[in-house]
Amino acid sequence: MIRFEQLTKRYDDRLAVDHLSLEVPDGRVCVLIGPSGSGKTTTLRMINRLIEPTGGRVLIDGRDTASLPTEELRRSLGYAIQSVGLFPHFTVAENVATVPRLLRWDKQRIRERVREVLALVGLEPDDYAARYPRQLSGGEAQRVGVARALAADPPVLLMDEPFGAVDPLTRGRLQGEFARIQRELRKTVVFVTHDVDEAIRLADLIAIMRDGRLVQYDTPETILDHPADGFVHDFVGADRALKRLGRVRVADVMRADVPHAAAEDAAALAKRDGGAGYAYVVDAEGRLLGWVDARMVREGRPCEEAVTRVRVEEASVGVDATLKEALSRMLGFGFRAIPVVDDAGVLLGEVGLDAAEAATEPGSRASQLRERSADGAPR
Amino acid sequence: MAERPFSAVDPVALSGSALALIGAMTLPFVEFRTSRIGIATYHGISVAAPVGYALLVALLACVAVAVLVPPRTRGAWLKGVGGVALVALGWALGVAASHLLTDASSISRVSTGAGAWVALVGLAIVEFAGSQALPSRGARLAFDAAIVVALAAALVLGGAEQLSLAREYAANVAEFWPEVARHLELAGAGVGFGVLLGVPLGVLAWRSSRAQRVVLGVVGVIQTIPSLALIGLLIAPLAALRVASPLLASLGLSGIGATPAVIALTLYALLPVVRGTYVGLAEVDPGAIEAGRGMGMSPTQLLLRVEMPLALPLLVDGIRTAAVLDIGIASVMFFAGAGGLGVFIFEGVGQVAPDLTLLGALPVIVLALIADGLLRALREASVSPGLRGEQS
Numbered sequence: 001m002i003r004f005e006q007l008t009k010r011y012d013d014r015l016a017v018d019h020l021s022l023e024v025p026d027g028r029v030c031v032l033i034g035p036s037g038s039g040k041t042t043t044l045r046m047i048n049r050l051i052e053p054t055g056g057r058v059l060i061d062g063r064d065t066a067s068l069p070t071e072e073l074r075r076s077l078g079y080a081i082q083s084v085g086l087f088p089h090f091t092v093a094e095n096v097a098t099v100p101r102l103l104r105w106d107k108q109r110i111r112e113r114v115r116e117v118l119a120l121v122g123l124e125p126d127d128y129a130a131r132y133p134r135q136l137s138g139g140e141a142q143r144v145g146v147a148r149a150l151a152a153d154p155p156v157l158l159m160d161e162p163f164g165a166v167d168p169l170t171r172g173r174l175q176g177e178f179a180r181i182q183r184e185l186r187k188t189v190v191f192v193t194h195d196v197d198e199a200i201r202l203a204d205l206i207a208i209m210r211d212g213r214l215v216q217y218d219t220p221e222t223i224l225d226h227p228a229d230g231f232v233h234d235f236v237g238a239d240r241a242l243k244r245l246g247r248v249r250v251a252d253v254m255r256a257d258v259p260h261a262a263a264e265d266a267a268a269l270a271k272r273d274g275g276a277g278y279a280y281v282v283d284a285e286g287r288l289l290g291w292v293d294a295r296m297v298r299e300g301r302p303c304e305e306a307v308t309r310v311r312v313e314e315a316s317v318g319v320d321a322t323l324k325e326a327l328s329r330m331l332g333f334g335f336r337a338i339p340v341v342d343d344a345g346v347l348l349g350e351v352g353l354d355a356a357e358a359a360t361e362p363g364s365r366a367s368q369l370r371e372r373s374a375d376g377a378p379r
Numbered sequence: 380m381a382e383r384p385f386s387a388v389d390p391v392a393l394s395g396s397a398l399a400l401i402g403a404m405t406l407p408f409v410e411f412r413t414s415r416i417g418i419a420t421y422h423g424i425s426v427a428a429p430v431g432y433a434l435l436v437a438l439l440a441c442v443a444v445a446v447l448v449p450p451r452t453r454g455a456w457l458k459g460v461g462g463v464a465l466v467a468l469g470w471a472l473g474v475a476a477s478h479l480l481t482d483a484s485s486i487s488r489v490s491t492g493a494g495a496w497v498a499l500v501g502l503a504i505v506e507f508a509g510s511q512a513l514p515s516r517g518a519r520l521a522f523d524a525a526i527v528v529a530l531a532a533a534l535v536l537g538g539a540e541q542l543s544l545a546r547e548y549a550a551n552v553a554e555f556w557p558e559v560a561r562h563l564e565l566a567g568a569g570v571g572f573g574v575l576l577g578v579p580l581g582v583l584a585w586r587s588s589r590a591q592r593v594v595l596g597v598v599g600v601i602q603t604i605p606s607l608a609l610i611g612l613l614i615a616p617l618a619a620l621r622v623a624s625p626l627l628a629s630l631g632l633s634g635i636g637a638t639p640a641v642i643a644l645t646l647y648a649l650l651p652v653v654r655g656t657y658v659g660l661a662e663v664d665p666g667a668i669e670a671g672r673g674m675g676m677s678p679t680q681l682l683l684r685v686e687m688p689l690a691l692p693l694l695v696d697g698i699r700t701a702a703v704l705d706i707g708i709a710s711v712m713f714f715a716g717a718g719g720l721g722v723f724i725f726e727g728v729g730q731v732a733p734d735l736t737l738l739g740a741l742p743v744i745v746l747a748l749i750a751d752g753l754l755r756a757l758r759e760a761s762v763s764p765g766l767r768g769e770q771s
Contacts, residue, residue, distance in 0.1 A: 048673055050672060050673055070675075071675045071676070071677050072675070073675070074672070074673060074675030075674065075675035076675075079670065079673035081666065081669060081670060081673070083664070083669070084666060084670070085664065085666030085667045085671070086667070086670070087667050087670075087671070087684075087685055087689075088664070088667070088689065088763075088765050088766055089688045089689055089762075089763030089765045089766050090763070090765065091765065098671075098674055098676075099674050099675065102674070102675055102676065102680070132763075132764065132765030133765065134765060145670075148670075148674075158673075
């Protein structure tokens with residue numbers, strides 16, 4: 001548990017952080033968000049004492065961080081930043097091994113841990129371990145940055161806009177993977193961002209800051225439904241119903257049971273009476289190739305032509321995506337439903353517009369799902 | 380693709396080979412004096428016939444290569460044909476000397492003339508252009524080695540030992556190599572102490588903005604002091620120190636000789652070393668530094684594992700500059716009584732014997748080029764492969 005008590009940072013006559021008190025329960029993601037100059041990054045850096053507080057204190061599991069040697073404290077906290085800050089003269093493996101080396105783990109243990117943690121962030125160790133940072137794409141570099149932060153398996157992760165420097169598509173994918181990793185590892189995470197959608201997607205608790213003060217600290221649902229004041233209301237934005245969809249994982253609301261078949265059988269399946277009127281086309285491994293619409297088949301076109309072969313990554317969503325992304329794709333393509341695939345492109349099911357409608361109703365199953373997972377939030 | 384004629388001409392190689400050709404044809408190839416300090420008579424390239432004409436043909440071939448050979452194979456052609464021309468040049472000098480000295484008295488001298496020097500410079504440019512056009516480093520090294528060996532053979536077999544420069548060498552051979560060693564000791568000590576002092580100063584300048592102004596200011600000012608003036612400034616205090624402290628005196632400290640020379644060379648090495656260290660550190664990605672601190676590196680660990688390795692390419696560049704600089708300035712340390720190749724240079728000036736001056740000056744150039752090449756290779760070898768391709 002991380003606990004801020006009257007945490008204050010003063011620069012000359014300006015209070016960057018003004019008597020901030022809050023608690024982050026174990027295993028939860030707390031997102032600090034606010035306009036620039038609101039003190040969110042200063043707050044984060046006071047946790048690992050890259051910035052020394054002017055007043056107040058930070059307690060981690062009941063211990064005052066000021067009582068620990070700074071280097072020891074920092075080695076016990078994972079740290080990932082927007083600029084990533086990979087060491088360009090080190091390989092990916094050497095970068096990831098930074099903290100374990102500082103902690104003097106033995107070589108064998110470091111090697112095993114590096115492979116483990118690279119695989120965890122979705123980088124094949126055999127491909128990536130020996131590369132240098134300049135040989136990585138922006139998204140890959142950010143993954144290595146997260147792997148490096150996780151390397152010594154710290155119970156606490158500090159992340160300062162860790163996905164801020166990549167394109168929106170990559171950012172969405174990294175967010176999805178971070179959510180997956182977090183479901184698995186249950187770290188206590190303090191995460192700084194200025195992106196409301198990112199906060200809503202990833203947070204168990206959102207701390208909204210303004211001018212160094214805490215304005216509201218609550219679950220994303222509560223903040224969306226009951227903003228504390230006009231500032232929060234405006235900051236969250238008018239499209240709150242849409243933002244709520246960002247809380248819902250496609251995996252939780254998809255229909256798993258969808259008509260699908262190999263190319264030669266798909267037309268018959270689509271035309272079947274009482275069927276959906278369409279069928280997905282998959283290959284022998286179950287990977288999505290496209291779909292067949294019954295109307296196109298009836299018009300007498302040859303079946304080959306009726307099979308719409310799609311670029312899987314464009315006309316489908318990943319299982320880690322949010323309902324908001326799925327809705328955006330559906331609207332973009334004019335679909336009433338969109339297929340859901342796993343990392344390998346295997347068809348898992350589909351989500352329809354109805355799922356989005358259901359999720360935006362207050363008290364819906366989907367929003368209950370999230371609220372249950374964030375119970376016990378302190379206020 | 381539309382082929383425009385002459386669109387692929389190599390301008391560097393063309394100007395180099397044209398310069399060499401025009402110089403060799405129009406300027407005196409060698410100078411003849413009846414004695415070491417006699418009045419010179421000038422002789423054109425015909426005095427080196429027939430090898431001299433072979434040289435002209437080779438130079439013409441260089442021009443043709445620069446204009447006609449497509450860029451894909453041009454590098455090897457330039458190095459090859461340029462190499463042949465260099466060998467012809469060395470051989471022609473020997474031929475000219477033998478020809479002019481056959482019925483002259485033994486105190487007569489034949490010196491390299493302006494035409495030969497211009498041809499040499501032009502051919503150096505051609506070789507440089509050839510190296511630029513050769514992608515493979517191995518091929519460049521192989522060509523360079525072959526050319527050096529062939530040129531040496533041409534000089535020896537062609538009779539170049541009769542040239543005045545070679546006779547100055549023969550007359551001074553007992554002192555020559557010791558002075559070369561002395562020169563290298565002086566420059567090496569200056570660079571060595573410069574690194575020992577300059578790297579910490581560069582780190583200090585980077586760590587503290589107050590120290591930065593003082594350190595960079597002072598080493599910058601030192602660089603502006605003329606070397607002779609600096610020696611003069613050092614003599615009096617050092618002599619006083621020697622008198623005041625018998626211990627230092629017994630260690631060899633003195634107002635003239637190696638002490639002021641090494642101090643002066645150390646001071647001149649400081650600017651490039653300090654600046655290389657400082658700029659190298661200042662260019663380290665701030666994100667990498669923040670990440671290092673945030674992950675719990677101590678300031679020393681951060682310096683040794685992250686900052687210095689990342690600053691290394693520019694630091695080694697600074698050391699290279701310091702080495703080239705000090706090898707040059709060490710020539711002046713003759714005036715501090717420290718010896719070195721300056722001995723020949725200034726004796727030559729004093730005796731109005733240009734070839735004696737050359738006997739000192741040419742090795743200085745060669746030493747500087749060797750130091751430059753070695754330190755470039757050191758940089759390549761010492762820098763992490765993760766950084767290669769980022770700096771030129």
